[in-house]
Amino acid sequence: MNNTSTLTVQNVVIGVILLAALLAVPHFLKLYHQDLLIYLTINVLAVCSYRLVTLTGEWSLIHAVMMGVGAYTASLLFIHFGLDMWFTLPLAGGVAALVAALLCFPLLRMTQFYFLIGSFAAGEAIRLTWIEFVGVFGGTGGLTGVEPPIFWGIDFIDPIPYYYLSLAIVSFSLFILYRIENSRVGLTLHAIHWKAALAESVGVDAWRYRALAFIVGSFFVGVAGALKVHYLGSVSPNQASIGFMVFILIWVIVGGYNKFYGPIIGVVVLTVFDESIRSFEVMRPAIYGIVLILSILFLPLGLESIPGKIKSWFGVGPAPQDPPLTDQ
Amino acid sequence: MELFLLSIVNGLIQGGFFALFAVGLVLIFGVMGVVNFAHGELVMVGAFTIWLLHAQYGLSYIPAIMVAIVLVTVIGLLMERFLFRPTRADPLAGLICSIGVLFILQVVATLIGGDGPSKQVPPPYQGTLVLFEFLRIPYQRVFSLIISVSALGSLWFFLTRSKFGWALRAVAQDREAAALQGINTNRISIIAIGVGAALAGLAGGLVAPLTNINPHMGHNVIITAFIVTIVGGVGSLSGAVLAAVLYAMFHTFMTVYFGGTVATICGLILMVVVLIVKPTGLMGVRISE
Amino acid sequence: MGISRRDFVRTTTAAGALVVSSGLPSRVFAAGQKTVKVGMNIPMTGDYAPWGLPGLYGCQIIADDINAAGGVNIGDDNYAIEIVSYDHAYDLEKAVQGYKKMVSEDDVKMVMMLGGSTVGAIAKWAERKKMLTTTLLCSDITPDTPNLIATCESHPLYNVTGVEWLAKHHPEVKTAAIVTNNDAEYGLQSTATYQAAFEVAGIEVVDVNLHGFDVTDFAPIVSSVLAKKPDVFCMATSFYVTPLMEQLYHQGFKGKIISCTLDYYDEIIAKTSKEFVEGTIFQFPDFDDPKLNESGINFPNPGDFDAKFRKSHPNDWSAVAWEYPAILLNWIEGAKQAGTVEPQAVSATLRSNKNPAFIFGGGKWWGKDLWGQDNVVVGRWPVVVVKDGKARIQEYGSVSGWLDKHAGVLTKYMKSHGLRTV
DSSP: OOOOOOOOHHHHHHHHHHHHHHHHGGGGSOHHHHHHHHHHHHHHHHHHHHHHHHTTSOOOSOHHHHHHHHHHHHHHHHHHHOOOHHHHHHHHHHHHHHHHHHHHHHHTTOOHHHHHHHHHHHHHHHHHHHHHOHHHHOGGGOEEOOOOOEETTEETTSHHHHHHHHHHHHHHHHHHHHHHHTSHHHHHHHHHHHOHHHHHHTTOOHHHHHHHHHHHHHHHHHHHHHHHHHHHOEEOGGGGSHHHHHHHHHHHHHHOSSSTTHHHHHHHHHHHHHHHTGGGGGGHHHHHHHHHHHHHHHOTTOGGGHHHHHHHHTTSSOOOOOOOSSOO | OHHHHHHHHHHHHHHHHHHHHHHHHHHHHHHHOOOOTTHHHHHHHHHHHIIIIIIITOOOHHHHHHHHHHHHHHHHHHHIIIIITTTTTOHHHHHHHHHHHHHHHHHHHHHHHOSSSOBOOOOSSOSEEEEETTEEEEHHHHHHHHHHHHHHHHHHHHHHHSHHHHHHHHHHHOHHHHHHTTOOHHHHHHHHHHHHHHHHHHHHHHHGGGSOBOTTTHHHHHHHHHHHHHHHOTTOHHHHHHHHHHHHHHHHHHHHHHOHHHHHHHHHHHHHHHHHHOTTTTTOOOOOO | OOOOOHHHHHHHHHHHHOSEEEEOOSSOOOTTOEEEEEEEEEOOSSTTGGGTHHHHHHHHHHHHHHHHTTOEEETTEEEEEEEEEEEOTTOHHHHHHHHHHIIIIIOOSOEEEOOTHHHHHHHHHHHHTTOOEEOSBGGGOOTTOTTEEBSSOOBTTTHHHHHHHHHHHOTTOOEEEEEEEOOIIIIIHHHHHHHHHHHHHTOEEEEEEEEOTTOOOOHHHHHHHHTTOOSEEEOOSOSOHHHHHHHHHHTTOOSEEEOSOOTTHHHHHHHSOHHHHTTOEESOOOTTOGGGGSTTOOSSOHHHHHHHHHHHSTTOOOTTTTHHHHHHHHHHHHHHHHTSOOHHHHHHHHHHOSSOOOTTSOOEEEOHHHHSSOOEEEOEEEEEEEETTEEEEEEEEEHHHHHHHHHHHHHHHHHHTTOOOO
């Protein structure tokens, strides 16, 4: 279990430096990389909300589609009702949470492999609905023409203001997610994962907690989807394809899913890595594939476990345990 | 009525093809407990081999299929040895590894064939079998049907009549019990993935002249394979074959009368319904020896 | 051994490797010469590549020719043309990235795009930056995009000419069926247009079959459509022309076939037969066509261009091979008239021309009735038919003439598919 953060001088100093770095970084980048920085910030929310869903030990394949649900909701509200981002953001999260709540009834009856495949099928069915109903969802081309707000005279279509805005929203969401995980609910979720039978025996209704994690996780990824579509300007069924879902999985697993900050490390490191191999263009997915396989085989706890491993080599600190991704 | 008959024939041909790769997926899952996400890419590699060797370099169709089968089998064996065996304790790790393989195979195909428009293979068997004026089946499809039925027949024979087949089914039912009885589970795993991959390679070879070939064609294949596997019952081979034919019929008729996307949506919903109502699928009843 | 697309493939991979590749002209720059950059934000990989990459090859031929002849005089300056290309692989995020990069970092003065959702994705940003953008799909035009123009291809409008020709030369034809992909940008736009054209021509549409992009087997689709016994099989703007033609061939279809494009028709002949493909009607000529040498064609030396293209890229000719070059030439003329390469000035000059130069002649600005902005040039458009295994222009139909009379019918069908109209 994580230690809840304590307000030591050391932590405050690290926090201030981190914040300063986050605020300063876009000023050193060109437009193209500023855009990537915004998407990266949004993807941080996507992976962290996914981690909440997986806390109970169940891996879903519908998270990317839920992000799409948020993006489509925001787009439709903007296009048809002219609602600004301040309203579409929570509503998008709400609709994603609602869809998740409805899906709980069929999906959460399943576990393990069946849940994985069932969530994948449900997600594909939603995605194909967007393709089929052209009049509402725009078909394969999706919806376009979504705009960021102009507020206090600031045009948020420019990358730096939008980056600060998303940084604020994502940080706030992460704070809530962190509090949830370290609350009684979060402890129960962990208990369901590692001691399912025991949790049930002391009267924990596992279904309700799994549902809660699924719904809350979907809410935040819905917000992330809305945040993305207001900057990118458009959403298409392709963005929610299994391809993006696989990337979320990879970021979480390569980063390490046992710690709150593991997925964040994963998405940041791999995004930077991905940019650095840009010149290999066609080869990129294969390089990704190899990194993925190597990390599963040799670093099953993810990047976040590296400092612990190094410490244990030098005999300062316990060796990290290697629990399996799923328990049999 | 004529359309009905024609759709039954089309459905049967599709069903044979679905069965070929779904059976492989089920075999691998049953014996090794791992979902091979790259199974669609194995079919893709098979189809690409035909495109490269047959359409580009002029090798005859049948030898090209042989090469495809061998190549895909080798890829399957490598996956077993270096990915699935080390991660056996953890089924999700195996799945993630297979996603890695999926990326790699797609890139290899792109490097060989280019990421341009989909490739086409002219059908080696030209002409059409005219049963009635309304019932015309291209010889290429007749060939596909015959080959897939014989391949599935041989598999059935192998599983029910041979010692290996018996051992294989024992492992699929209960790996630990089988190991206790002195069955070498590693060897059985190799056979399972070998057979599964070979069937995927064959499926790729058969489908190559009938469809658009591109590095991403595995995506549709794996969705179909999942649906067939779930509907048939995870771990049940006869269930997979039955479900493949039924699902092909279902999909063909839905496509004819309601359109292609609706057919796929209904297929996915059907799968979720089966998962809820009868998670063991049509034939997935656990038989204790 | 048959038709090979290895050359396409090889060049495609090469293009994929150069993400932002600049087609630097192979000549020494004259003293005092400036360079004007023109962007191409197009698909060069993936299933849409045939409607992007060949256009880049074409534009490079044109740019090299112009540069070799000493560049072009615009205002008081002499310019060399440089093509800046970006492969977005028909992905919205990449399209936005590429577009922003071109405009903010490469300082291009005009961006050519294929169109569809990728144009929709960049439109708002482009308008805020007042950049001139061209599309091949005039259905992309909206009331809010004054600087988005379609000066060459006016997809899907010109498809009416093929139907008009069919009805005139084959009066025995009474019924038609339409089969195409169900995307809003190509399939549905085209379907609505063909439905309108068939209605005007007095041909009854007995079936409209729209399928997804996940179809692996076209046999059931074609069977169900042929069961309706149509005289004409219309593929609208399909990505699956080859497998559809193959199924038609195997299922013994004897009627007329009409399509928007028939890219790589030699490959289709290889999969079916020369006799079967004979007489297929579509809309995109090869440029060695003798009918392109007639007067009224605004393209310098089409035959010469065709020969150069096929020499450097033997198997890559597609519908768009000459379209992006035509747009480029059109833009150069606009810049000359405006006396500057600045996007706003060129945009205004082009759009204020009452008789815009159109590749097949007879051009006029249109679009307000349907999309709220007169930003598409319509004029004459060729009807192409496969004769003796070769695509040949039969005659030029008048798109503007048809629209003057029947635009209302088109609007009706656009609305019936939920497509955006004003």
